[in-house]
Amino acid sequence: MEENANNSEVDINKFLKEIESLGGKLEANPDSMVFAPLADAYRKSGMLDQAEEVCQLGLEKHPQFSSARVVLGRIFLEQKKYSEAAEEFRQVLKDEMDNLMANTLIGHALLGERKFKEAAEALRRALVLNPDDPGLQSTLDDAIAYSKGLKEPPPEEESEPTLVEAVDGKPETKTVAPAEPPEDVVPAKIELAKDAGERVEDKAEGPAPIKATGSGAGNITASLKVAEMHMKRGNFDLAVPIYEEVVAADPDNLIAHSKLKEACAKVDAAAGDPSITSAVKEETSVSTGDGVVAESEAAVAEQREAEDGVTDLKGGMLDLDLPLVDMAGLEKSTGEKENDAAEQDLAVKEVPGREDKEDAVIEQGPTTEVSSAREEETGGQAAAAVAEDDESMADVAAGVLDEVGGEVADKGVSGDDELAGVALVEPVEEASVALAEEESESVSAAAAVIDEPQETLMQSPGEGVDFTAVLARLNETAGIVGSMLVAPGDGSVFDQVLTVEMDTSEIGQMVSAIYNNVHKSVNSLNQGKLTQVLITARDGQVFLNTTSYGVLAILANEKIRIGMLRLALKEAVNDIEKTVREG
Amino acid sequence: MDYKEVLKTIADSVEGSIGIGLIGLDGMIVDQYSAEPDFDVAMVGVEYSSVIKNASKASQDFGLGPTTEILITTEQATMIMMMVGKSYFAVLAIGEDGNLGRGRLEMKKHIPRMEQEMME
Numbered sequence: 001m002e003e004n005a006n007n008s009e010v011d012i013n014k015f016l017k018e019i020e021s022l023g024g025k026l027e028a029n030p031d032s033m034v035f036a037p038l039a040d041a042y043r044k045s046g047m048l049d050q051a052e053e054v055c056q057l058g059l060e061k062h063p064q065f066s067s068a069r070v071v072l073g074r075i076f077l078e079q080k081k082y083s084e085a086a087e088e089f090r091q092v093l094k095d096e097m098d099n100l101m102a103n104t105l106i107g108h109a110l111l112g113e114r115k116f117k118e119a120a121e122a123l124r125r126a127l128v129l130n131p132d133d134p135g136l137q138s139t140l141d142d143a144i145a146y147s148k149g150l151k152e153p154p155p156e157e158e159s160e161p162t163l164v165e166a167v168d169g170k171p172e173t174k175t176v177a178p179a180e181p182p183e184d185v186v187p188a189k190i191e192l193a194k195d196a197g198e199r200v201e202d203k204a205e206g207p208a209p210i211k212a213t214g215s216g217a218g219n220i221t222a223s224l225k226v227a228e229m230h231m232k233r234g235n236f237d238l239a240v241p242i243y244e245e246v247v248a249a250d251p252d253n254l255i256a257h258s259k260l261k262e263a264c265a266k267v268d269a270a271a272g273d274p275s276i277t278s279a280v281k282e283e284t285s286v287s288t289g290d291g292v293v294a295e296s297e298a299a300v301a302e303q304r305e306a307e308d309g310v311t312d313l314k315g316g317m318l319d320l321d322l323p324l325v326d327m328a329g330l331e332k333s334t335g336e337k338e339n340d341a342a343e344q345d346l347a348v349k350e351v352p353g354r355e356d357k358e359d360a361v362i363e364q365g366p367t368t369e370v371s372s373a374r375e376e377e378t379g380g381q382a383a384a385a386v387a388e389d390d391e392s393m394a395d396v397a398a399g400v401l402d403e404v405g406g407e408v409a410d411k412g413v414s415g416d417d418e419l420a421g422v423a424l425v426e427p428v429e430e431a432s433v434a435l436a437e438e439e440s441e442s443v444s445a446a447a448a449v450i451d452e453p454q455e456t457l458m459q460s461p462g463e464g465v466d467f468t469a470v471l472a473r474l475n476e477t478a479g480i481v482g483s484m485l486v487a488p489g490d491g492s493v494f495d496q497v498l499t500v501e502m503d504t505s506e507i508g509q510m511v512s513a514i515y516n517n518v519h520k521s522v523n524s525l526n527q528g529k530l531t532q533v534l535i536t537a538r539d540g541q542v543f544l545n546t547t548s549y550g551v552l553a554i555l556a557n558e559k560i561r562i563g564m565l566r567l568a569l570k571e572a573v574n575d576i577e578k579t580v581r582e583g
Numbered sequence: 584m585d586y587k588e589v590l591k592t593i594a595d596s597v598e599g600s601i602g603i604g605l606i607g608l609d610g611m612i613v614d615q616y617s618a619e620p621d622f623d624v625a626m627v628g629v630e631y632s633s634v635i636k637n638a639s640k641a642s643q644d645f646g647l648g649p650t651t652e653i654l655i656t657t658e659q660a661t662m663i664m665m666m667v668g669k670s671y672f673a674v675l676a677i678g679e680d681g682n683l684g685r686g687r688l689e690m691k692k693h694i695p696r697m698e699q700e701m702m703e
Contacts, residue, residue: 033625037611065629067609096633119674224648255646510641517637518655521630528658535638542641555645 015045026054031061036068043075051075066092069103077105080114100129104136107143116147222258224539231259236266255539258481258557269274408453467495470575475499477568479560481540485550485576486511488519511553515544534562547573549580586614590673591695593617593649593689599681601660605697606672608632613671630665631655635672652687665690666699 022038035058042051055072062068069092076085089106092099103126110119120143125135145151223246230239243260249257471483475497484496484504491512493504514533522530533544536558543554543565552572556565588604594616595598604615604624610632615624631653639650653664663675663686673694675686 031611031628033610065610066633067611067629070609250646255648327691360654365600507645514638514641516636518634522655523633523659525626525630527660527662530656530657533638534652534654535642535647536648536652536654537642537645537650540642540645540647542638542645542647 009399018049019045033058033062033065033068035062036065038069039068042073043071045079048075048079053081063355064095066096066099066102070099070105073102073105073109077109077112080112082109085109086113100126111139111143113147114153116143116153119143120147156310189377197393224259227259227263231266236263236270239263240267255557257501289353341578352578402473467576467579468497470572470579471495471497473575474554474568474572478561479556479565480554480568481557484508484511484553485547486515486553488512488515488551498555507553511542511544511551514542515551518544545569545573547576548574550577586697586700587616590614590616593673593693595673596689597675597677597686599678600686601676601678601681602627603675605667605671606632607671608636615687617646622676624674626654627662631662631674632672635664635666639679644697653678661686663687663690665694667694668701671697671701673697681682 018041022041026032026038029334035054038054039051039058052072052075054423055068055075059065059068059072063108069088073085073088073092076082076088085108085110086186089102092102092105103122107119107123107126110116110122113119120140123136123140123143127133127140130136132570142151145152184214184361188446223242227239227242227246230242237368240260240263242430243256243263246256247260332361378483467485471485474480474483482498482502484498485494486492486508487494489512491505491509493508496504496507498504513529518533519530522528529546531546533542535542538558540558541556541560543552543556545552545554554565554569585651590603590605594603595618601619601621602615602624605613606624606628607613610629612625612628614661615628634655635650635653638653640649640675641651644647649666651666653662655662655664659679661677661679661681661683663683665674665687666672673690675690677683677686
């Protein structure tokens with residue numbers, strides 16, 4: 001009890017310091033948007049009147065600032081002005097339907113208004129956005145029970161403190177920015193059972209507290225991490241069932257599909273049964289167009305060692321916080337060796353292909369060879385692009401491995417990541433600095449090869465134009481696992497080539513949503529036409545490029561080289577234009 | 584930590600940089616530095632925080648895990664956005680002739696410091 005009191009005192013002092021600091025900033029710049037965190041700090045300190053005044057004044061100047069409107073809604077909620085609170089959250093939801101905080105808090109405001117049915121609807125929407133939140137589920141269950149008369153709602157005076165308590169969530173832990181957003185602003189994949197709200201349990205009276213939980217995709221992410229760990233250690237047989245579970249739980253998970261195939265191939269190859277390996281190869285080629293070729297058990301074992309080295313190198317470099325340009329330097333310095341390494345066929349090669357039109361793709365050679373040929377064709381451009389690509393640590397590590405081969409593993413990289421990382425990086429530091437200096441030119445060159453964007457209102461490619469050949473060629477680039485041409489307006493997919501079976505219409509919708517979202521922001525900031533959007537995530541990348549006939553969307557793994565990707569994109573965009581012209 | 588100083592260091596190291604900000608995913612600015620007076624980091628923060636949230640959701644939906652970086656290229660500028668911890672992001676705006684590679688490098692060099700500071 002005493003400890004709680006002390007904590008509260010500490011919190012109040014913290015908020016008072018924030019108020020002082022933020023108030024100073026607002027005084028210095030009255031038009032700034034710092035009013036929102038200031039109002040929130042007032043709210044957290046319990047100074048609700050001041051909070052409301054600051055927030056109202058700020059919103060008069062910045063009426064579109066939705067985060068501030070959420071703050072004002074929270075203030076109203078704590079003042080027990082439920083209808084005003086609900087109105088603020090409604091305004092936020094007009095523009096941001098999937099705003100988790102607004103959806104959750106409006107549910108509480110409606111509960112305060114005793115509008116249980118509406119509250120249940122709002123809470124259900126919030127739960128869709130954050131399905132793993134048990135507190136939210138519990139509150140929804142209560143709301144449903146109240147609305148159906150299955151449970152007596154608590155008297156208003158009893159329910160309110162719980163609401164206020166709930167809205168506060170966990171205590172702030174940072175002082176740098178008082179209005180810390182909830183950790184669950186990144187909602188997980190929506191997989192809510194439609195009847196989630198039908199489960200009514202007899203729980204304690206009053207709405208349950210809102211709890212900020214982690215990402216709803218936490219289980220899948222955790223599973224993938226565990227599986228990856230097994231893969232890294234060579235325990236492929238342990239990784240397979242985990243990937244299978246993830247695929248079963250999330251059939252659209254591109255990475256899980258890809259990793260499952262990889263794990264299966266390695267298990268089969270490690271078992272030394274070439275017939276099984278062949279079967280896997282044939283199955284993947286026919287069903288998905290994705291070939292996994294294990295040349296021999298020795299080759300697979302060597303690849304496994306190499307991959308261990310890659311991962312360990314990656315970890316080592318991360319630990320060292322080495323500038324990524326150093327790695328680009330490594331890659332460049334070792335890039336010339338890549339073709340040789342490819343010819344040695346040491347690695348398991350992935351051959352991205354087409355899902356439903358095998359004949360156009362199956363005859364294509366291994367990706368590594370294709371990309372090597374592409375590098376030869378593009379010459380200096382490719383080198384420039386590689387120099388520009390400071391992104392992929394794994395790529396660089398792979399480049400290093402190409403140079404040093406299996407020796408990396410033998411030299412105990414996995415046993416001493418940091419030392420190995422230093423040893424490998426140091427010799428190229430100078431070259432890396434030079435590369436960084438040269439990047440300006442290479443970036444401009446890479447940017448120049450991308451076609452000019454068109455207006456949002458894109459032209460229709462016309463009936464019967466087939467882009468699959470263009471997309472299949474694009475997919476030859478190492479690291480690309482799928483591409484599609486999407487109409488940004490409605491998300492309809494003109495054509496696609498994916499290496500795993502996925503719900504293309506769903507992807508099209510997502511691509512469209514992202515593109516339009518970015519486009520809207522770019523427009524409101526007057527930044528000219530939108531050309532490209534690159535989203536880099538832990539396990540892969542999504543690249544959107546404006547073309548005259550739609551948005552070219554590319555899904556790539558985390559090892560893709562951005563420079564190479566941009567070169568391939570330039571060709572693809574040209575090919576798309578050409579395809580339409582011809583046909 | 585003086586975040587503005589760190590932001591200024593990044594911006595000053597990158598040719599063609601227009602402005603830089605450290606922003607919460609709710610659009611709230613922690614600190615900012617503008618090399619060009621017309622560049623409104625506050626507006627950028629508000630606009631792109633929703634982009635980051637949507638992109639993060641999409642990358643989770645694609646099965647790609649948490650988003651670490653977003654690049655938006657327009658005919659006037661390139662915006663480099665990198666996550667700083669789970670709840671913040673740094674955004675660096677670079678003009679069309681700016682050095683994108685250097686921008687990414689400098690951000691990657693300094694973000695761990697900011698993350699460390701935030702954790703403390």
